[in-house]
Amino acid sequence: MALIVQKYGGTSVADAERIRAVAERVVATAREGNQVAVVVSAMGGETDRLVDLAHELGGDEPDPREYDALLSTGEQKTTALLAMAIRRLGATARSFNGAQMGMRTDAAHTRARIESLDAGRIRAALDQGHIAVLAGFQGTDEDGNITTLGRGGSDTSAVAAAAALEADVCEIYTDVDGVFTTDPNVSSRARKLERVAYDEMLELASLGARVLQTRSVKFAKRYGVRLHVRSSFHGGEGTWVVPEEEVMERLVVSGVTYNTNEAKIRVRGVKDQPGVAAALFTPLSASAIVVDMIIQNVGQDGSTDLTFTVPRDDYARALGLAQDAASVIGAQAVEGDEAIAKVSIVGLGMKDHAGVATRMFQVLAEEGINIQLISTSEIKVSVVIEEKYTELAVRALHAAFVEAGATAPVEES
Amino acid sequence: MALIVQKYGGTSVADAERIRAVAERVVATAREGNQVAVVVSAMGGETDRLVDLAHELGGDEPDPREYDALLSTGEQKTTALLAMAIRRLGATARSFNGAQMGMRTDAAHTRARIESLDAGRIRAALDQGHIAVLAGFQGTDEDGNITTLGRGGSDTSAVAAAAALEADVCEIYTDVDGVFTTDPNVSSRARKLERVAYDEMLELASLGARVLQTRSVKFAKRYGVRLHVRSSFHGGEGTWVVPEEEVMERLVVSGVTYNTNEAKIRVRGVKDQPGVAAALFTPLSASAIVVDMIIQNVGQDGSTDLTFTVPRDDYARALGLAQDAASVIGAQAVEGDEAIAKVSIVGLGMKDHAGVATRMFQVLAEEGINIQLISTSEIKVSVVIEEKYTELAVRALHAAFVEAGATAPVEES
Numbered sequence: 001m002a003l004i005v006q007k008y009g010g011t012s013v014a015d016a017e018r019i020r021a022v023a024e025r026v027v028a029t030a031r032e033g034n035q036v037a038v039v040v041s042a043m044g045g046e047t048d049r050l051v052d053l054a055h056e057l058g059g060d061e062p063d064p065r066e067y068d069a070l071l072s073t074g075e076q077k078t079t080a081l082l083a084m085a086i087r088r089l090g091a092t093a094r095s096f097n098g099a100q101m102g103m104r105t106d107a108a109h110t111r112a113r114i115e116s117l118d119a120g121r122i123r124a125a126l127d128q129g130h131i132a133v134l135a136g137f138q139g140t141d142e143d144g145n146i147t148t149l150g151r152g153g154s155d156t157s158a159v160a161a162a163a164a165l166e167a168d169v170c171e172i173y174t175d176v177d178g179v180f181t182t183d184p185n186v187s188s189r190a191r192k193l194e195r196v197a198y199d200e201m202l203e204l205a206s207l208g209a210r211v212l213q214t215r216s217v218k219f220a221k222r223y224g225v226r227l228h229v230r231s232s233f234h235g236g237e238g239t240w241v242v243p244e245e246e247v248m249e250r251l252v253v254s255g256v257t258y259n260t261n262e263a264k265i266r267v268r269g270v271k272d273q274p275g276v277a278a279a280l281f282t283p284l285s286a287s288a289i290v291v292d293m294i295i296q297n298v299g300q301d302g303s304t305d306l307t308f309t310v311p312r313d314d315y316a317r318a319l320g321l322a323q324d325a326a327s328v329i330g331a332q333a334v335e336g337d338e339a340i341a342k343v344s345i346v347g348l349g350m351k352d353h354a355g356v357a358t359r360m361f362q363v364l365a366e367e368g369i370n371i372q373l374i375s376t377s378e379i380k381v382s383v384v385i386e387e388k389y390t391e392l393a394v395r396a397l398h399a400a401f402v403e404a405g406a407t408a409p410v411e412e413s
Numbered sequence: 414m415a416l417i418v419q420k421y422g423g424t425s426v427a428d429a430e431r432i433r434a435v436a437e438r439v440v441a442t443a444r445e446g447n448q449v450a451v452v453v454s455a456m457g458g459e460t461d462r463l464v465d466l467a468h469e470l471g472g473d474e475p476d477p478r479e480y481d482a483l484l485s486t487g488e489q490k491t492t493a494l495l496a497m498a499i500r501r502l503g504a505t506a507r508s509f510n511g512a513q514m515g516m517r518t519d520a521a522h523t524r525a526r527i528e529s530l531d532a533g534r535i536r537a538a539l540d541q542g543h544i545a546v547l548a549g550f551q552g553t554d555e556d557g558n559i560t561t562l563g564r565g566g567s568d569t570s571a572v573a574a575a576a577a578l579e580a581d582v583c584e585i586y587t588d589v590d591g592v593f594t595t596d597p598n599v600s601s602r603a604r605k606l607e608r609v610a611y612d613e614m615l616e617l618a619s620l621g622a623r624v625l626q627t628r629s630v631k632f633a634k635r636y637g638v639r640l641h642v643r644s645s646f647h648g649g650e651g652t653w654v655v656p657e658e659e660v661m662e663r664l665v666v667s668g669v670t671y672n673t674n675e676a677k678i679r680v681r682g683v684k685d686q687p688g689v690a691a692a693l694f695t696p697l698s699a700s701a702i703v704v705d706m707i708i709q710n711v712g713q714d715g716s717t718d719l720t721f722t723v724p725r726d727d728y729a730r731a732l733g734l735a736q737d738a739a740s741v742i743g744a745q746a747v748e749g750d751e752a753i754a755k756v757s758i759v760g761l762g763m764k765d766h767a768g769v770a771t772r773m774f775q776v777l778a779e780e781g782i783n784i785q786l787i788s789t790s791e792i793k794v795s796v797v798i799e800e801k802y803t804e805l806a807v808r809a810l811h812a813a814f815v816e817a818g819a820t821a822p823v824e825e826s
Binding site for chain 2: 016019020023050053054056057058059062063065066067069070072073076077079080081082083084085087088093094095097099100121144146
């Protein structure tokens with residue numbers, strides 16, 4: 001008998017009919033002889049409706065404690081409805097809200113972090129033969145106030161439950177079949193990965209793959225929770241996200257991702273002296289603008305260019321702040337460009353293969369694509385290019401690295 | 414500084430605009446120097462929507478534990494929204510769900526009874542200068558399962574909170590101005606009562622006045638909570654429901670009520686011997702049919718007629734059961750009549766005045782209204798009459814007893 005945690009997002013429980021379908025899958029899993037704990041999100045659209053009401057009554061910045069109390073009702077509603085639907089199929093179930101499931105967080109409303117999960121009540125319910133239906137996204141702080149986990153919260157709830165219950169697997173149900181080597185909308189040759197390591201998944205997620213939030217993957221890595229990302233529409237195998245040692249086939253490149261939600265700002269002719277970078281980036285971080293890549297080139301005249309990327313939504317604000325800073329530090333000019341894309345290749349096998357970055361630059365050069373910025377880590381290479389070349393770059397890199405496959409590793413220089 | 418508990422029903426918090434209006438009233442009460450705890454129901458219509466979903470997924474009889482978990486989200490939503498709206502007006506507020514407010518009930522889902530209310534957290538919030546916004550209708554049992562209190566639950570929550578906090582008053586806000594001497598839709602001479610005693614209010618409520626549930630009045634009586642039933646539309650005084658000794662003006666009749674939701678069943682020619690009544694009423698109570706009045710007349714031939722009333726919704730079922738029982742106990746016939754009304758007069762002063770019932774029968778006789786059944790208690794007289802005479806009877810009794818007033822007490826026989 002295995003202990004399985006399943007997580008269904010808002011789309012999978014959007015209406016009564018879909019909740020019934022989820023109930024059927026959950027009950028089928030239990031009838032195969034497994035103990036099952038299910039984590040659910042709010043019904044699709046419910047959270048948006050609650051957010052609208054919050055702004056209508058609470059203004060632009062509703063009180064965070066009450067905002068969390070309000071939003072938490074969305075998942076509670078789904079748990080009760082799913083538990084009813086499961087019971088109607090002849091199985092038994094018990095719903096748990098954040099407080100009932102022992103999900104203790106810090107007190108940072110709207111973006112709380114999990115501190116502990118005392119799974120005693122969930123385990124008791126499972127041992128009594130119940131299916132446990134758990135509210136994702138929520139917990140309580142040490143004073144019993146309701147908190148929510150913020151973006152990606154329900155995935156993280158599911159991983160935390162799987163960790164606390166020492167589950168055999170945490171299944172993340174989604175509207176795609178798993179994790180793909182690239183976006184199937186861009187390349188028809190994208191294929192589903194059977195297994196990826198936590199670190200690969202982290203890079204893929206943070207570089208553009210939207211199937212999992214990085215936060216839940218970090219949590220899974222820390223507690224060794226095996227994730228199975230799979231379709232809620234059929235029973236086929238999806239992608240397993242597992243410890244590195246379980247990934248047999250160490251692909252040089254397991255995925256090609258892209259992100260067109262960033263913009264680039266270049267501050268030219270900065271004096272190359274201490275404190276310049278601080279003067280530029282302090283106002284940005286004070287405004288909660290997250291800077292991604294930063295590149296500095298020292299020119300021959302002793303002055304330097306500083307180039308960085310920011311989320312495109314923050315571009316206008318960031319440009320203004322950079323212009324203010326530029327006049328203070330005596331820079332020559334500030335230039336901006338929104339029409340950029342970050343394209344990345346990710347793979348565990350890069351650790352063992354030199355020259356992967358060089359090969360990437362060659363592939364792009366062969367397509368006539370100019371590289372504006374480069375950033376690397378042990379298992380990824382990212383480049384910034386003109387946005388219009390995004391799909392061309394992704395397809396070329398996918399063909400060169402993924403379709404060529406691990407059987408043709410790059411071994412040069 | 415007074416401590417005031419206010420309760421607003423679903424109509425008063427039906428949409429964002431009304432919640433804002435409630436927030437304004439609550440904040441005004443606090444700014445007058447009072448500590449305020451507010452009990453709210455679900456937004457009007459919300460509970461119905463949740464009930465519909467429950468039946469869609471849980472069938473005709475959704476699991477009671479999950480039904481309660483589902484319904485409880487309605488009030489939680491209102492508490493968070495009202496707390497936000499209060500904060501936006503510059504005051505501070507904290508919402509509490511059933512678990513957070515320490516409302517402990519028994520485990521009878523959908524109709525739980527309050528066992529205790531540990532108001533420590535509410536009091537701490539009040540002492541810190543917050544307005545406490547409490548979810549009505551809900552609590553948790555000793556295992557932490559969410560329960561709901563059933564019909565009239567939010568009024569009862571408010572009274573329990575007022576009792577636990579030793580509040581100076583529990584204000585019940587409603588869409589009428591208070592408790593009236595009779596239904597203003599029937600008699601334009603109906604007037605608002607300034608004060609009524611708990612026992613009077615209990616009789617008025619159970620005999621047809623819909624402004625308060627009997628359950629909350631019983632609770633208020635037991636703990637000596639002073640209720641103030643008042644309009645949510647204006648600031649005028651409503652009706653105070655208080656201990657008997659605080660009612661200065663002991664009216665002989667303080668209210669005339671009617672109820673046209675009952676039906677009458679008569680079982681004729683029953684042998685006058687032990688066990689007959691049991692044989693008749695046992696099947697009814699086994700079917701959860703609540704019998705109201707029961708009258709037995711022994712005829713000269715040693716046989717007896719048994720007449721009783723039941724809710725009109727249960728009439729068809731009750732008639733069938735009575736017919737089954739009649740053939741077992743050898744009764745001659747079973748007759749039924751749905752077109753009846755129960756008209757009652759209620760007043761503390763009846764204790765001190767004889768002949769009130771007689772005067773009531775005279776008044777009805779003068780109008781040519783025949784009395785079918787009579788039932789009395791220390792402070793009320795109820796009669797069953799033909800339904801078509803309802804308004805005529807109410808107006809005549811109101812004129813004779815209420816409009817004549819306490820200054821002309823009935824003193825005869």
